[in-house]
Amino acid sequence: MKSYQFIVVVLFLAFSLVSVVYGQQAAEQLYQSALYKEEIEGDLDAAIKIYETVIKQYPENRPVAAKTQLHIGLCYEKLGLKEAQKAYQKVVDKYPEQTEAVKLANEKLSLLFRVGSVVGKGDSTLKMTKIFESSEKSGFLSPDGKKLALIGEEGDIWIRDIASGKETRLTQTPSYKYWCFWSPNSELIAYLDAVGGLYVVSAKGGELRSLIKSDSDFIKEGNYVWPTGWSSDNQMILCQVSRRGLCAIPLSGGEWKDIFKLPAQYSDKDFNLLTLSPNGKFVAYESTKSGNSDIYVIPADGGNSIQITKHPAPDTEPTWSFDGKWIAFITSRSGTNEIWATRISPDGNPEGESLQIFRGFSGSRSYYNWTIDGKIAISKSAGVSNIFVRELQTGKETQLTNILTFESHPRWSPDGSQIAFISRRDGESDLWTIPSKGGEANKVTVNVPNPNATPRYISRPSWLPDGKSLAFGGIFGEDRGIWTVPTSGGIPEKMKSDFGPLIENCDVSPDGAYITFDYIGVKEGNPIKNSRNPERDIYVIPFKGGSPQRITMIAKSGLSFISPSWSPDGKMIAFRSTDVFEGNEGKNAVELWVCKFPEGEPKAITEKMKGNIPCLSWSPDGKTIIFSVVEDNKEQICTVPSDGGEIKKMDIEGFYPDFSPDGISIVYGKRLKSSFEYWLIENFLPK
Structure with missing residues (x-):
């Protein structure tokens, strides 16, 4: 009898836990749908109705309820109505333990009292x-x-x-x-x-x-x-x-x-x-x-x-x-x-x-x-963009992230278990990781230098071979260079170098011995010797420090080389070129290249084409390079043999693609809304 009672209690607790988790997820999903109405569609009245439903149906989920009440105030303020002041005051009065929402509500109340910008309908009003x-x-x-x-x-x-x-x-x-x-x-x-x-x-x-x-x-x-x-x-x-x-x-x-x-x-x-x-x-x-x-x-x-x-x-x-x-x-x-x-x-x-x-x-x-x-x-x-994974053989597509912000530049970890990507979900560009089979996303760049400085830029991440850290090109105000950061969220560490870098993209070699990057010479500070300006070139430097070696020695005015990517065996580097003067005249101006490392001459593997190709990635066997181009205002994923040949469209809409280590799947960003x-x-x- 006692065993039966114990089982009943366990089942009841389990059911209660599942109900709580389900309620939390449902509240967040409903909140996100209201946020879409407010920030993407601009339908403020519809957003307010959904926000009110969230608070009515899920009052026990206080973190979601507090930020929901805050957004009711934001909607009313955009409409120029007195209800904004009342909505903000409710955040302060009803959710005192939700410190971030209360802080924002108090800031809005202070502003409204100071400016007197919310009034009744028919009066002169913030509009x-x-x-x-x-x-x-x-x-x-x-x-x-x-x-x-x-x-x-x-x-x-x-x-x-x-x-x-x-x-x-x-x-x-x-x-x-x-x-x-x-x-x-x-x-x-x-x-x-x-x-x-x-x-x-x-x-x-x-x-x-x-x-x-x-x-x-x-x-x-x-x-x-x-x-x-x-x-x-x-x-x-x-x-x-x-x-x-x-x-x-x-x-x-x-x-x-x-x-x-x-x-x-x-x-x-x-x-x-x-x-x-x-x-x-x-x-x-x-x-x-x-x-x-x-x-x-x-x-x-x-x-x-x-x-x-x-x-x-x-x-x-x-x-x-x-x-x-x-x-x-x-x-x-x-x-x-x-x-x-x-x-x-x-x-x-x-x-x-x-x-x-x-x-x-x-x-x-x-x-x-x-x-x-x-x-x-x-x-x-x-714009809204999320991260997707597609199995190449079956065509099955899985959406890994689902949030109303711009997420891009996904990179698969060496063991295939994690995907790193860039997201603006906290208002600024940051690095995040997420399990490749789905799950909760984890913020990596939580302790960046000069967090309030501008400009702020984080480039496409590159995994270190041990899968425990990421490298990226970063600009944090005047502090700029190549950085590494533990995926557990430690403090980013800047690579030691004796030149004043202006770096947009970087990639770590598969053995971790080198890092390749694109670089534009600067006229101030301490640029790399013989670097060009305003053109970019591809360089390689030992990961532990040393002198950078320039790979692209074609010194044509207006011709830049960008977005380097190592082959899986570490013997080749792929990159793209853009001739800004030819492009400005409407000519085909973009090419894909490969170059053997450490000794080799750059070799173009495509004809010149129009458009923008942001990043390149290799297949695990090194035979294929994958990239995206824009056609009819949509990003299309394409491939080309790494030794040159015909460009093939994959009939997949997306950008910044990357192969899984086993070659079975690709990950990419996909625009859900662009306006x-x-x-x-x-x-x-x-x-």
Whole structure:
């Protein structure tokens, strides 16, 4: 009888445990569906209803309930309603033990009380309006708020009339266009092409005006300009010029005018993104000279800098309002990228506390700008990518991760049990691992140096042979190089080297003796001897330190070699090349190469082709190289024999593929949603 009672108790406890686990999973899944409605589809009313269902059905799951209640407040705030304040207060009152959610709720309450930005319907209210969504075009709103300048996947500029929805193609040239800079009168657009050439086109169409040609000596010598504004009379483009300062470039041609010269003892990084105030008296910029990235203002005719922001989080990308009374900037003060603004006095000093304008501003192609009437327009990348595994023989596809963020660059561990990948699930790029057969993901880069520094970049990871550590190219503010980190989450350790590295991709040899990387020579610091700039080359260095050996000795202007990958036997290195000048002319400009190591000459194994090939991987037998290309706005996985031959499409949609050690499966990233949302924010400034 006692045995029977014991079995009943055990079964009851087991059933209860399963019920609890199921409830936790169900609550999280429902929360994620609401998050998708809020952040991806922008349907705030629908998101609120689902969030309310989560709290009603799963009140015992307090961590999920607390963050759900917080997001109800975020939705109401975006809608500009008083309910936002009540929703945030509920987080504080009902979930005091959920410290992170309470902290964020208190920050929002403090902001709302200070700005008075949530009011009842019918009053002047903080307002966010989605004005457009595109699956392929990113871009910028004109200062008058009537037109969007869009850059399509083919690289040309389109104009979209907001009221009618009509789109007109402005350019039809082979070069890809980067960034659009509207003139204050909304009649002209300046843009950069793929190699840094500067051009101007009328918003009504017509002939292009070339201010800096793509094939000019200025570009070929590694110089650059970055437009940061226009003169108030619409006749000059204001640009930061490398190693010179802020210059005004006349549309009519002629000599450039120096607005602000870099002091002799400083470099571009000390005065970054120089932007002139509308009255021409001050220059705003970002700098890390205080040890952290902050915003400064300096008189245009020289003098002492005034520090505008002082916060442990990095503050970047300053932009003046058209009346010159505010500077907006990007920051991550509450854990995710946001837009804030600081009032500026007539003498260039900050007035009062900075105000938060928008939260959740992230993505590699997310932009913002002011309108003439004091609104802020946002172009927000809303891409979602997760990690998938496919068995090659059966075609069975398994989704390893399921989260509303961008995850990519998967790499299989040497024993096949784990997959490392890059994820933005915590707001920044970090390395994670996950069991290759599914399970809970583990964050690896939990103790990175300078966690608040910008820029922050982590490259595709490479496993060390013991499967216990990862190597990666990393940039953490001014601290950059090749790093190794234990997969258990220890402190990343930088490889010892005597050169100032600017490294994007690296790969450890199968025996762990060497590491190969791509590298661009820098004109400051201590670059590798005879390295090129602005081109990249492939190098190999002993893993324990030594002199780097350059593998690619083809010194053609504009030709770069990128993304090296070791063969399984460690005797070959595969990589790709890109000729930026040929690509800018619309020609086929990308090739795949292999090179024997330690002695060998690079050999092209493909014809030149168009598109971008981000990374390469080898099959375990060394006979095949796998990669992805973009076709019809979708990434397609392809293979090519490692000794050259025909490229074959695998009929698999994905990117950054990698073979399993047994060759049975591949892992890859796959886009589940790719779009650009355009929002207009108004009534956020105090009256």
